[in-house]
Amino acid sequence: MKPGTRLKSAACDTEVMVIRTAGGTIECGGAAMAEEKPADAAALSPDHSNGSLMGKRYVDADNAYELLCVKPGKGSLSVDGVALVTKDAKPLPASD
């Protein structure tokens, strides 16, 4: 999978753009994400249901993965079962 790929959650409305990725499985709501939504929605895992936030970037501890949430949903994002955390922008004091 290459950067710029848009992935959809099988368990909720979440959609992400892949900014950086390694070989693991990117999941949302506990289920693997894919470019197409499956015909039957996966169940939302209670362990991965903190929700995703529009416009937030999500990274792993090693910074090997980075996702940009472009559609929010009820599931939270993880890679191989390990939850991702948000990465904040460092806002400029309105320099543009």
Next chain:
Amino acid sequence: MNIALLLEMAADAAPDRIALVCDGKRWTYGDLLAAARGAFEIIQESGVEYVALLDESSEASMIALFGAALAGVPYCPLNYRLADEDLTALLSRIAPALVIGDEERVERLAGDQGHTVYSRKLFTLKSQETWPEGEEREYDPGEGIAVQLFTSGTTAAPKAAILRHSNLLGYILGTVEFASADEDDAALVVVPPYHIAGISALLSSTYANRRIVMLPSFEPEAWLKLAEEEKVTNAFVVPTMMSRIIEKLNEGVSANLASLRAIAYGGGKMPREIIEKALALMPKTGFTNSYGLTETSSTIALLGPDEHREALASDDPKIRARLTSLGIPLPTVEIEIRDEDGNVLGPNEPGEIFVRGEQVSGEYKERSALDAEGWFPTRDAGYMDEDGYLFLSGRADDVIVRGGENMSPGEIEDVVLTHPAVGDACAVAIPSVEWGEAVGMAIVPRDGHEAPGEDEVKELVRTRLRSSRVPEKIVYVEELPYNEMGKLLRRKVKEILAD
């Protein structure tokens, strides 16, 4: 990823929010996205290699930027102030292009170059009408070039600087929090569309969901009026604009700027006198100096509002001097100062500014200027003090090399400018048989003053600096040649001195 994603997300999250106010018309994010998708259809159909703009800022510049991105065609806004001859040359470098704007001029200058030309009005209208809502479209994935800007060419012929989707997105995602603007926030955009600050202003405000208030052509009273009427909260200006706004305020033009929280400036050297006046006139406004280049997708270092106030209030000359600094590098980029042999220099040692980071393209159409480790030589000369504040002394190409000794024009100019009868001054290299190069100087006498004598100027430089810096040739002129962004055109000063 494609920069059009920024608009798609804004339109998704806040379709009915006002995105743009221009010439009294209001556009929502939904309107703009629909028009950008319509523009995609027009651009696809035309089969061009570039989408160019030969016009002032308007809704068309925003629609063209995002429409071209969706189509995967580089967007190339052109400087409409260029002379016919220069513009013809630039148009030929991007043929065949879809050119939006001055139809008559394109026809006259480049009628035989194969361009497709639209007036602003027709392009906007057609874009609004053309989106086939509901039909599936395959938009460009954004792996290539988003924007091509011709550099202003103050020292040489304009270079075609390339900004990829990844450079611009790296800058925006790293520095703007999505939808962070309040519904009442409004940014006054007055920089021309062909300037990098004009591009980044559109992208940042879109991603922050901040209303853009466009002033297509700068005029200080119009700027003040629009800032008041639209309750503008943020604005970006170049130093010459700031100086003219202050002039109007000093003349007693009244404007309620209570909403104006932040003014950022950049694009040229801000005279200390002007920024000090601005801070005094607008005590509640936060000022930010932002330093960046076309090749770095805009800002790479900045001096923030608190640092401005702190510097102004300080008695410590070192802290006070920060008012003329570029501030500190963004956390998302790395900056180094290097000497001519590429050695990294320590604090306060002058050299060339190098920068590295995701937002740094450093790429021209013909070649990349990045070194093997991804560092971009800015060709700006400067130094960093021990606290990490970056100071600019001029363009590296402007350095005068006299008998093997490197001299910064800024250093000599600063001394000459302390003379009460000198209004403006510019030092450039002139050919010298003995030394290779020597210092030439153009001086603008201050209004109402007798021009200072050559000997007086030479003596001033000799006592304050050293004898090698003393100008060998001095000419007196009525004004120095600045471009519309307030950049001093040193190559023209060289021409004056050569005569």
